[in-house]
Structures are given as C-alpha cells and as structure tokens.
Amino acid sequence: MSQRVLISVVVLVTPLLMSSPLSAQMGEHGDDLSGVWTNFALESARSYQNSALRADPPPMTPWAQERFAEAKPTFGPRSVPVRETNDPVYDCFRPGTPRIYMHPFPMEIIQTPGRVLMLFEYDHTVRQIYTDGREHRTDLAPTWMGDATGVWEDETLVVETVNFNDKTWIDREGVPHSDQLRVLERIRRDEDGNLLIDITIEDPVAFTESWTAQRRYRRVDWNIEEFACMDNVEFAAYEEEVLDYDSGDEE
Amino acid sequence: MIRKIVSVSLSMTGLLFFASGAWAHHGGAAYDETETITVTGAVTKFQFINPHVLIYIAVTEENGDTVEWSGELTTPIRLARIDRAGAVTWSKDLLQPGDEITLSGNPARSGAPSLRLRRVIDSHGVALIGGGN
Numbered sequence: 001m002s003q004r005v006l007i008s009v010v011v012l013v014t015p016l017l018m019s020s021p022l023s024a025q026m027g028e029h030g031d032d033l034s035g036v037w038t039n040f041a042l043e044s045a046r047s048y049q050n051s052a053l054r055a056d057p058p059p060m061t062p063w064a065q066e067r068f069a070e071a072k073p074t075f076g077p078r079s080v081p082v083r084e085t086n087d088p089v090y091d092c093f094r095p096g097t098p099r100i101y102m103h104p105f106p107m108e109i110i111q112t113p114g115r116v117l118m119l120f121e122y123d124h125t126v127r128q129i130y131t132d133g134r135e136h137r138t139d140l141a142p143t144w145m146g147d148a149t150g151v152w153e154d155e156t157l158v159v160e161t162v163n164f165n166d167k168t169w170i171d172r173e174g175v176p177h178s179d180q181l182r183v184l185e186r187i188r189r190d191e192d193g194n195l196l197i198d199i200t201i202e203d204p205v206a207f208t209e210s211w212t213a214q215r216r217y218r219r220v221d222w223n224i225e226e227f228a229c230m231d232n233v234e235f236a237a238y239e240e241e242v243l244d245y246d247s248g249d250e251e
Numbered sequence: 252m253i254r255k256i257v258s259v260s261l262s263m264t265g266l267l268f269f270a271s272g273a274w275a276h277h278g279g280a281a282y283d284e285t286e287t288i289t290v291t292g293a294v295t296k297f298q299f300i301n302p303h304v305l306i307y308i309a310v311t312e313e314n315g316d317t318v319e320w321s322g323e324l325t326t327p328i329r330l331a332r333i334d335r336a337g338a339v340t341w342s343k344d345l346l347q348p349g350d351e352i353t354l355s356g357n358p359a360r361s362g363a364p365s366l367r368l369r370r371v372i373d374s375h376g377v378a379l380i381g382g383g384n
C-alpha cells in the first residue's frame with residue numbers, strides 16, 4: 001500500500017474508531033446497556049415479581065418438590081418470620097442467579113472491553129459476563145453466582161451462566177435448583193429505553209422442562225450505595241423482641 | 252394496654268407506594284396486616300439504618316404510663332430516593348429526639364408496642380411517608 005493510501009485510510013478510519021463510547025470494544029457488535037437500573041415491574045408481574053419469577057411455582061421434579069417443601073422462605077404464601085427461615089441469604093450467602101434480580105435494589109451495568117459487569121447494590125454482589133469469546137471454566141469448583149459468558153446478537157446480549165453450586169434458591173420463595181442449572185438470558189433495551197431481560201431456566205434435575213420469565217428495569221440517575229447483608233444480623237434481634245413480647249396483661 | 256385501633260381500607264391513597272410492590276417486606280408474619288394502629292408521641296430514637304429504618308417514640312397512655320413504641324420502615328436508601336413532587340426528603344437528620352410525630356401501621360401479633368409502618372406524620376400534619384394528609 002502506498003504511503004498516501006495508508007495515510008488516507010488512517011485519516012478516514014480513526015474518527016470512526018474514536019466517536020463511539022464503545023470504541024474500545026473493536027469488532028464487537030452491541031448496544032450500550034451501561035448505567036444504573038432499577039426494577040420496573042411488568043404490569044402482569046407486579047403481584048409476585050419482588051419474590052418470584054412467575055405467578056406460580058415452575059414445573060418441578062420430585063427431587064425439587066421435596067426441597068421446595070422443606071424451604072421456609074420469608075416471602076410469598078409460605079412466609080415465616082426471619083428467625084424461622086432456612087433461606088441461605090439470611091446467613092449472608094450469595095443469592096445466586098437469577099435470584100439476585102429479585103432483590104429490590106438497583107444494579108449498575110458497566111461495559112468494559114471483553115466484559116459486561118453487573119454491580120448489584122444488594123450486598124455489592126457482582127456478576128462478570130465475559131464477552132471476549134472465552135469458554136466457561138471447567139477447572140474451578142461450582143460457584144454461588146455462576147460462570148457467565150455472553151455474545152452480542154446485534155443489540156441483544158445473550159448470556160449463558162453455568163457451574164452453579166446447589167446452595168441457592170432460584171427465587172425468594174424457596175424454589176430450588178441443582179448444580180446442573182443453566183441460565184440463559186437475552187438482555188436488550190425496548191423501544192422506551194427500558195432494560196428487558198428474558199430468562200430461560202434449564203435444570204433437568206430440578207425441572208421437568210425448561211421455563212421462562214421476564215424482568216424489566218428502568219434507568220435512574222442514582223448511585224449504587226451500600227446494603228450490607230450482615231446488617232440483617234442485628235435486625236434479627238429486633239424482630240425477636242417483637243415476636244417474643246409478653247405484655248403480661250391479665251385482662 | 253389501651254390502643255387506638257383503626258381499620259383502614261387498602262384503597263387508601265397513601266398505601267399506593269406499598270401496593271405497587273415497591274416495598275416487599277419480609278417478616279410480615281410478625282404483624283397483623285388486617286389492622287392499623289395509630290400512636291403519637293415524641294421521638295426518642297431514630298435509626299436510619301439497614302435493613303430497616305427504625306423510629307421510636309414515647310407514647311403517654313391514658314393511664315399516664317409512658318410506653319416506647321417502635322415502627323419499622325424500608326431501607327434508608329429507598330427512603331432517601333423518594334423523589335415525587337411534594338414528597339419530604341428523608342435523611343439521617345429528618346427526625347430529632349423530641350419531635351412530636353404520629354406513627355400509623357400494622358400492629359405486632361404478639362401485642363408488642365411495634366408497628367410495621369404505613370404512615371408517619373409530623374407535628375404539622377405533613378405526611379413524611381404514606382402520602383396524603
């Protein structure tokens with residue numbers, strides 16, 4: 001290539017590279033999902049979306065039904081007081097995926113070269129979605145939040161998360177899953193700029209078939225602040241005082 | 252214990268904030284959601300903390316006894332983010348010891364002087380939470 005042609009190419013291409021905020025992600029298609037997002041319930045989901053993915057429990061195998069029966073959640077129709085619960089988040093274990101979406105705190109999406117980060121205000125939980133083409137790791141033990149990789153299909157981020165342990169709940173009402181859980185997500189913005197996440201749950205040990213749910217978020221100008229799970233420890237003492245109160249009335 | 256018990260319809264405008272699902276609250280099992288109690292007194296403690304903001308007031312009962320009532324709300328950051336027109340701005344300094352306020356909410360099933368708060372009204376009749384007057 002002659003020097004003149006080379007210079008022309010550089011002059012023409014450089015502004016294109018510099019103009020996009022995602023210019024560092026050369027070669028990646030995609031949308032800009034960055035920002036702080038807060039749950040914006042779909043109208044049809046308002047009655048349950050703070051604690052469940054669907055209005056009714058998903059199609060569970062006998063294995064899962066047995067564990068579901070043993071669960072003592074603090075939300076939903078089977079709710080118990082905090083001191084009676086066996087919900088792992090009250091021991092401050094990570095909530096898992098997709099359960100993290102149901103905790104009513106905002107999340108921030110941060111897009112960097114090769115990764116999309118989700119920073120959740122709930123206990124500063126982080127998901128790293130690798131978009132650099134890597135495979136899932138097979139050398140590490142199962143994790144609470146799963147191992148997530150993503151690819152862009154035009155302006156939709158398609159995420160696959162695997163390698164879960166079986167110690168989290170799918171939701172806040174006690175739906176279990178096994179270590180065979182595979183969570184597929186299609187994350188995109190709708191025509192109003194809201195974030196839509198289409199979730200598909202696959203787990204042949206826990207569910208008789210795969211099933212789907214959808215979450216919606218709206219953009220806010222908030223900062224991610226701090227909600228520390230361990231603060232629940234002191235509140236448990238307050239709740240015990242309320243539950244165990246003895247008025248001593250003889251009326 | 253003598254208490255004022257007011258049954259309030261869930262159609263009350265001030266409850267829209269909660270009915271929208273914006274605040275799903277664990278521990279609902281400890282409170283009777285079919286009843287509402289209202290108490291008035293001076294603030295003794297205001298804990299703007301996670302996981303639930305706690306407000307304590309000294310209530311003088313009809314027999315002259317003073318009972319400390321407590322009420323719990325959602326997380327402090329969710330209160331601080333309320334941004335509706337005319338809404339009060341919540342902060343760790345919103346309530347001071349001695350402020351006369353009214354707490355209204357679901358009573359504890361145990362009979363404890365504790366509420367799951369639905370409304371908080373200051374001495375000027377301004378609703379700090381729960382909307383309307």
